[in-house]
Amino acid sequence: MAHKKKGHITVSGEWAKHLRNKKKKLFWKGERNAGKELVLNKLNNEYASEESKQ
Structure with missing residues (x-):
């Protein structure tokens, strides 16, 4: 049984x-x-998008 709480990235198990x-x-x-x-x-991702603009 896993719970995803607000602000947590990973899910904890029982x-x-x-x-x-x-x-x-x-x-x-x-x-x-x-x-x-x-x-x-x-x-x-942001760095790669900036390089593609130049």
Whole structure:
């Protein structure tokens, strides 16, 4: 069971009680990396569009 919350990029799965702390750490690591990747892709797309104009 996955939930997508407003402002989150990645989806968290259902956490078993004994794995909750480890999975929280993995979830937020993935969220930070997805955010960085989203910004890099956006910048690359803008840079490529500027080059094509010149």
